[in-house]
Amino acid sequence: xxxxxxxDQGAAPDGVTIGIxxxxxxxxxxxxxxxxxxxxxxxxxxxxxxRTGILPSTDATRPHGVAVLMMSKDNTRSAAYNCxxxxxxxxxVQIVIMVGIAGGVPRPQAPERxxxxxxxxxxxxxxxxxxxxxxxxxxxxxxxxxSAGLISQRLLRAARELQLEELSGNYPWARWLDPTQRPPxxxxxxxxxxxxxxxxxxxxxGLPRVHHGVMGSGDVxxxxxxxxxxxxxRFPDMLAIEMEGSGIAASTAAEDRAWFMVRGVADxxxxxxxxxxWHTFASLAAAAYVRALLRRTPTLGRPGIQLRGRALxxxxxxxxxxxxxxxxxxxxxxxxxxxxxxxxxxxxxxSRQVLTTxxxxxxxxxxxxxxxxxxxxxxxFVGRLGRSLSEDPVGAELVGWAVSRAxxxxxxxxxxxxxxxxxxxxxxxxxxxxxxxxxxxxxGSCRISAYVHEGGGPxxxxxxxxxxxxxxxxxxxxxxxxxxxxxxxxxxxxxxPAAIEFVMPAxxxxxxxxxxxxxxxxxRSDPLCLAYTVxxxxxxxxxxxxxxxxxxxxxxxIDAKPFAGRVLWGAADGIEAWAAQLQKDNGYAVVVLxxxxxxxxxxxxxxxxxxxxxxxxxxxxxxxxxPESTDGLESLTREPAALPATTRRVRVEAYGSxxxxxxxxxxxxxxxxxxxxxxxxxxxx
Numbered sequence: 001x002x003x004x005x006x007x008d009q010g011a012a013p014d015g016v017t018i019g020i021x022x023x024x025x026x027x028x029x030x031x032x033x034x035x036x037x038x039x040x041x042x043x044x045x046x047x048x049x050x051r052t053g054i055l056p057s058t059d060a061t062r063p064h065g066v067a068v069l070m071m072s073k074d075n076t077r078s079a080a081y082n083c084x085x086x087x088x089x090x091x092x093v094q095i096v097i098m099v100g101i102a103g104g105v106p107r108p109q110a111p112e113r114x115x116x117x118x119x120x121x122x123x124x125x126x127x128x129x130x131x132x133x134x135x136x137x138x139x140x141x142x143x144x145x146x147s148a149g150l151i152s153q154r155l156l157r158a159a160r161e162l163q164l165e166e167l168s169g170n171y172p173w174a175r176w177l178d179p180t181q182r183p184p185x186x187x188x189x190x191x192x193x194x195x196x197x198x199x200x201x202x203x204x205x206g207l208p209r210v211h212h213g214v215m216g217s218g219d220v221x222x223x224x225x226x227x228x229x230x231x232x233x234r235f236p237d238m239l240a241i242e243m244e245g246s247g248i249a250a251s252t253a254a255e256d257r258a259w260f261m262v263r264g265v266a267d268x269x270x271x272x273x274x275x276x277x278w279h280t281f282a283s284l285a286a287a288a289y290v291r292a293l294l295r296r297t298p299t300l301g302r303p304g305i306q307l308r309g310r311a312l313x314x315x316x317x318x319x320x321x322x323x324x325x326x327x328x329x330x331x332x333x334x335x336x337x338x339x340x341x342x343x344x345x346x347x348x349x350x351s352r353q354v355l356t357t358x359x360x361x362x363x364x365x366x367x368x369x370x371x372x373x374x375x376x377x378x379x380x381f382v383g384r385l386g387r388s389l390s391e392d393p394v395g396a397e398l399v400g401w402a403v404s405r406a407x408x409x410x411x412x413x414x415x416x417x418x419x420x421x422x423x424x425x426x427x428x429x430x431x432x433x434x435x436x437x438x439x440x441x442x443x444g445s446c447r448i449s450a451y452v453h454e455g456g457g458p459x460x461x462x463x464x465x466x467x468x469x470x471x472x473x474x475x476x477x478x479x480x481x482x483x484x485x486x487x488x489x490x491x492x493x494x495x496x497p498a499a500i501e502f503v504m505p506a507x508x509x510x511x512x513x514x515x516x517x518x519x520x521x522x523x524r525s526d527p528l529c530l531a532y533t534v535x536x537x538x539x540x541x542x543x544x545x546x547x548x549x550x551x552x553x554x555x556x557x558i559d560a561k562p563f564a565g566r567v568l569w570g571a572a573d574g575i576e577a578w579a580a581q582l583q584k585d586n587g588y589a590v591v592v593l594x595x596x597x598x599x600x601x602x603x604x605x606x607x608x609x610x611x612x613x614x615x616x617x618x619x620x621x622x623x624x625x626x627p628e629s630t631d632g633l634e635s636l637t638r639e640p641a642a643l644p645a646t647t648r649r650v651r652v653e654a655y656g657s658x659x660x661x662x663x664x665x666x667x668x669x670x671x672x673x674x675x676x677x678x679x680x681x682x683x684x685x
Contacts (some may be wrong), residue, residue, distance in 0.1 A: 015065035016052065017300035019086045019093040020290070023074035023244055027100035030283035031068050034176060034291045041067070046089045048082060055294045062299040067093065071244070076219045079247030087255045094300045095152045098248050098261040099290050101282045102215070102240035103222050103269030105232050106190055111200035113239075115265055117188040117278045118208045120173075120289045121240040122159055123215035123261040126151060128235055129246040131218035152258035158296040159212065162289075164652060166210065168531040169521035172295070174207055176288035182206065183277050191225070191272040205522070208264075208285050213237040215261055217245040225270035241269050262286045262293070323382070323401060327359045329394045330385075336361050339388055341638065343381045358385055375414045379406055383419045429496030430455040432487040434480055435503040435678060437539065444473055446508075450483040451678060455494045459676050464490075473508070477516045484528065485519040499533045499644065501671070503678065506606060509536050510598040510621050510668065514651060529651040533644040535671035541610045542677060550586070550613035551674045557589040558615055558640055565589030567637045568614075570605045579608040588612070590640050592633055593619035596668070616640055617670040620663065632663035644671055 022028040028051075032038060035053030042049050054063040067090050071082045083096055104115035115121065165172060189196050202209070214237040222228060222241045231238055245261050252259040264282030267274045336355045343365070354364045365378040383402035389395030399419075406415035431453040438446045449468040451461035464486050471479045484500065491498060502513045514534040517525040528534050541547055557565030568588040571578035582588055591609040595602035596619050609617055618636065620629045636646050647669045654664025 016067045016090045017094050018064045018066045019096040020068045021098050022070050022100050026279045027283045028070035030287040043089045046085050057299040076247035079244035080251040083248045083251035095258045099286050101266035102242040102263035103267050104240050104265035119265045120208050120210045120285050121263045122212050124212040125214045127215050127217045127245045130216050150258045152260045155260045158293050161296045167526045173288040173292035181281050187277050189273050194272050211239045213239045216241040222269040223271045228269045339384050375411045380418045430491040430494050430498040432500045452487050455496050480516050503537045503539050505539045510596045533648045535669045537672045554613040555615045570594030582612045590616045596621050615672045621666045629663040
């Protein structure tokens with residue numbers, strides 16, 4: 001049940017899982033103005049007055065329940081005290097977010113990290129309590145202690161999603177900002193030793209910039225340029241300074257809850273330019289970001305009955321006892337590891353102790369978050385465990401138990417999908433196909449054509465207005481950039497994720513097309529794989545009618561729920577025996593090449609796989625694949641149907657890591673859906 005608007009009497013609203021603390025009236029007003037279904041609540045045992053409401057989540061039918069509190073004082077002790085009261089009054093709160101204004105730490109010598117008034121600062125790297133000191137020998141030595149507490153991993157993931165969108169020029173929080181409330185640019189004055197100095201140039205069309213890093217926190221109203229700059233020198237990642245965060249982090253740690261903090265920059269923490277001019281806009285910027293952040297966060301389930309210290313959702317004691325009795329009846333030879341891998345293939349293998357018994361696995365999974373559809377992995381595990389015991393009566397009882405609990409939580413249909421009882425296909429989003437044909441005489445030249453599928457309805461890609469063009473292979477990146485820009489203009493009515501597929505001959509398949517730079521947005525261009533799923537396709541197979549039937553049959557294994565095929569790894573030697581195995585057994589739907597297809601051995605493996613109708617092929621683009629890349633490829637193949645999304649994820653991780661050897665930089669994916677065809681003339685009839 002979601003919070004309902006009520007007066008200042010009655011029981012606390014059900015379903016409140018997010019607590020938001022503010023220190024000033026302008027901060028509280030900004031947050032409450034963005035809530036839906038606003039109400040009020042005051043508990044007789046709590047002197048605070050709360051505003052309640054809802055904010056959107058990833059599931060339109062299950063928004064977040066939110067309670068907002070404006071503190072009576074703006075300092076660390078008040079924050080800790082009020083946070084503790086909120087957690088007692090709303091025991092379902094799992095994350096407390098501090099939202100409001102802060103003093104920015106400017107760095108004009110580093111334009112990309114320079115904080116300006118109205119910017120948004122997200123404490124993704126924690127809080128430094130800079131007023132924590134050690135006193136000895138008559139001197140106070142600052143220790144800069146990292147505040148206790150657990151930063152919300154859910155909100156960190158949501159913040160990364162927003163970062164990814166921003167790289168594509170999408171700022172979802174901007175829609176909640178009123179440009180008329182933004183103070184004039186001439187009021188954003190930066191002083192150095194009391195003298196105004198210019199800001200570095202910036203081109204965001206008046207939008208705030210979002211910064212991620214460390215927040216300084218202390219029981220001091222910082223208004224000292226020298227003290228601020230000393231902190232900046234000691235803590236290079238410090239972006240802003242505020243007064244409540246360390247109190248909230250300590251209070252949530254005591255209750256085993258998570259915290260998060262978002263601030264709008266209202267001044268530069270020095271006396272020469274300190275005033276209230278930017279308070280309203282900075283407060284609204286922080287609140288708008290939090291609304292967008294929670295929109296990308298799954299609904300938080302309320303804490304449930306404990307199973308040996310782990311939380312299972314909403315289990316009554318009788319239901320918990322029934323599960324324990326069912327697990328006790330299981331045969332001793334149950335393959336717990338196989339069920340685990342089918343349930344959470346994306347997770348690293350757990351410790352051996354977790355997989356000793358089904359009960360130990362359930363206990364471990366019960367502490368994990370529900371998936372995007374709201375299904376707890378513990379329920380999926382119990383259901384799959386039952387499916388694996390088709391000839392034992394206890395198997396059907398386990399499935400029934402899991403389905404009944406999912407039905408009570410309103411996620412029964414989603415559980416059936418996870419168990420493979422329902423066939424589901426993702427909606428067809430926009431697709432750009434870039435068809436590349438090499439010149440028969442000049443191998444340094446090629447002809448490039450493009451087709452755009454606008455998403456929804458039957459597969460029907462249409463040629464772009466540019467038509468075919470002859471370009472040098474060395475200029476493919478620039479040509480692709482122009483085609484992506486045109487496709488985006490055609491897709492402007494779609495909000496579905498888009499994909500780019502390069503249809504290429506084998507000689508070009510190892511080109512790093514996923515790392516081609518995309519269109520310039522706000523004077524910056526980013527790799528295609530940050531904003532799109534990018535895959536390659538075989539031009540030779542698309543033009544060969546003799547493999548259509550076997551190719552289509554193999555694809556059905558990828559499309560099946562659950563995945564029904566197998567994965568075959570390339571052979572460093574013995575290619576003849578490997579090829580014979582591939583031809584003899586039609587169960588292989590995924591092949592991982594031992595070498596890239598521009599090497600003789602990799603090319604032979606590629607064409608054997610294409611001939612056998614294998615629709616999905618992976619490889620490392622380096623000639624010699626390092627062990628960590630083998631591990632990464634093995635992880636990706638655990639869920640073949642999700643490969644376009646998971647390869648994009650590891651590429652984004654690689655880009656963000658700054659590590660050139662991260663396997664995400666080198667993984668290539670051939671994702672060849674035989675239902676999405678082209679002919680030389682364009683759309684296949």
